[in-house]
Amino acid sequence: MSVTKTAFTYMVNHVFLPPKLPDGDDWEASHSKALQSNIMACIEKFATYVTFGNRALMQSAASMIRRMIQAQNEHGYIHCDKLEQVLDEIGEKVSGEAVCINVVSQNAGFLISRHQDSVYVESFELSPINSAVMKSPGRLRRYFPGPAMAIELGTFRDREFQKSFAEVLHKLCHQSCPDTCPLVKKAGQLHEETRDTVDPVYVTEFMTAFLGPVAEHVDDITQGIWKNTRDEIMWHKSFMPWRRSPVWLLLRVSLQLLLGHKAASTPQARCLYKSLMLFFTASLLMDGLLHQDLSSDMIEIMRSKIARRKHKLLAAFQREVEEQVISFADKAMTHAARELINRQRPFVANESPDNNLRRLESVNFVSDTVHRLKKLDDFVNSISDRTMSLDRASFCPPAYMSTFSKGSLPDLSGWSTLDTHGYTAFRLAEVEAWVSDHLDNWLSHAMMSEKACSELSHLITTYERIAISIYRTNPEGRSIMVLVLIELWVACDKIATGQIPLLEQYDPCIPAGLFESFLLPFREQMARLNRVEEYLERRRRAADQSLPCIFSSFGDPRSFAVRFYSRSGGNGAVVKRHGCYLSN
Structure with missing residues (x-):
């Protein structure tokens, strides 16, 4: 499908993750919808390349993304009424239909899918926190989904439940929640770091509790997946950093989970998913060659990553991969290689200039390459005459931890919540x-x-x-x-x-x-x-x-204070002395 140049660049950056990335946030609702529409169209085309038995899986996957787009407003956020219509459609459809939802403000995703006589609601975090991305030496290994709940079909079809569910998701999508942003210390005070990702606790925990009365956990039924995800945090002269699209992660995880639920076996689901990703990346390369002015570097980057995907796919699923999918990827890579060769030909055709080598005839290699450095020789000779002088340094690091005695209460004097050492x-x-x-x-x-x-x-x-x-x-x-x-x-x-x-x-x-x-x-x-x-x-x-309660009814004859005073003669004498003193 035809997209603008900026939208295509957005898709290439987030799908291929090339070495050179933007310096700041490049999110736009139109770009995100272009990515969703593009992969939906790609899935519909991919369905014609697979066997007849797998076409129903691809149709369900395309319908899932169609419902995702349908439930959004023009800004990429949840539209309450449209989401309610989508939930009603899920409840009325046959088993296997689903929708994935991006809860934008909570950095969380939902996969709602129909399974026989129940509906699964699976939630998970989208973008990891900045520190996890920056500290990871390579790919970040993550498990999906998070909490998974099963709602009985009759309950899910209830219009009041659908309305309430849609309203809660709509509110969570549009409003940020307190205590979910990481804290950083600035000017001696703790502030919320808005440039980091938020904790999706209000989706993964609050929504689980919200659905608890009408649902049950299905952690032992849902087939989870491990993903080795790649991400980057790019931030230079911009307010918000660039990070990989959470929508792209939501689409990948939802597709893989949906195929895992519906496929006959886990290897079949993995093969279908990886074949689809190969087909999608090859489709982007073909679109770029035909409709976009891609640089030679970008063409080679895309071609190399597609070749690597193909190699890994064939190594893992040699017999299960559809030949038509491999042929399509080969065709895209061949077109890319031909385009690079065509661009290189004008440079190769130019004759190289004549090199004048006559000056080399007068070169005296011995005199020009041998040179004595007297000061350096003196310095090297003086090394053997040096005396060793080792002064033992004393290092006594302060002890920030303390061991409490068994026979006395812990002493917390001097403790502070603003511990600069993190102990x-x-x-x-x-x-x-x-x-x-x-x-x-x-x-x-x-x-x-x-x-x-x-x-x-x-x-x-x-x-x-x-x-x-x-x-x-x-x-x-x-x-x-x-x-x-x-x-x-x-x-x-x-x-x-x-x-x-x-x-x-x-x-x-x-x-x-x-x-x-x-x-x-x-x-x-x-x-x-x-x-x-x-x-x-x-x-x-x-x-x-x-x-009466010991903390109330003061002055009551049966209260603890009155009875204790009555039984304590010494305290009565003290009170009388104080009374005489005050009267004087």
Whole structure:
């Protein structure tokens, strides 16, 4: 299909990834739609090159991209009403139909596909973060998809569900969400780095929770894929960097997943997908030769990459590859080679100028090539006369990590959330390990200590202040933080009730369902949480439920403060002395 020169350059840059790339973001909605339309047309043409049994697969793949284009507005974002129509079409079609969706603002993709009596909803991240791309020595190995859910067909066909689902995706596509951008320190403060990619947590986790009541996980059914992806981050005198098109990754992953779901076997799906990519790249080369003014360098780059694709395809699937596809790729490469030869002929035809070699007759090679460097000789001879002088340097690097004593509480004084050395997370892990391993032993020796509760209170306050900033966007970390805090509180409660038995009559007022949403990765942590819940349940059963909450009803005759005062004669004398002092 015919496209503008800028749109074709956009497709070549993102599909072939040549050595020379733009210095900044080159995304335009029209270019992205041109890429989608071009690969859809290529798939329809590719269907005529494969066997009859595989044509239905190619028709489903082309329909998937057609629905993707249909569900977008002119800016490349989700159109709510059109997406609702596409979802209704998926629900009414036969098994195997699908649509891929680009949730632009969340850096995430969706593949919604029909499977027998259910509909699969698979989500995954599109562009990786900048640091992962820059640190990778070669290709970045990634697994697709992320969470996969299966929705019963009757539920999916419900118009209210389709409307609600489309509205949520529409909102996520158009609006950025808080706490998803990486943070960088500028002028001593943390700022969101808008030039990095966002975390797709609101799609991969929030949408999974949103669909949870009406869907079930199908991680053991969905055939995932590993992809060795290549990407670049190019940024020079521009606000936003250039990175490889997330739409191109969405198309490739969706096509490979769809073929994997529908093909008779995994090797057949891989062969079809790689044959399609070879056919598509060869089609781009043919279009460039016929309709675009490609440079010789670009023609050779495209030809070389197509040749490499063909070689890898034949090496892996010698017998399964369609001969027509290989012939088409050979034809494109032959046209490219012929074009390069035609461009080279005018330069070869020009006669080389005569070289005047008479000056070489008078050259004295011995005198012109042998030259003594006296100072260099003196320097080389002086090397053997040098004396070795090795001064031992003292290197004492500062210790940023600390080991806490088993018999005393961790000392967090001097800690700060703005740790310039990056050890805060490891220090928090040390505190959490101490609580897990040594808190019970410390508690057995501190039951009668008058300072133990105040020391625990200081530790709880300091640890919570530091940990909440580090674990802000980490659900597992926040769960571990709350577990550590509640264990420290339990230790404090044991000391307090041991010294003041009256406290045992009052409910601690901690809700029983507080810990139901915890995300604890290890069995040992779950066992610790179980001990905490059992302790709170014992405290709740031992408490007198007729008494008011210990944190309220101040002044009530049955409140803890009044009863404790009544039982403490010494405190009464102190209050009387203060009353006499104030009256005077």
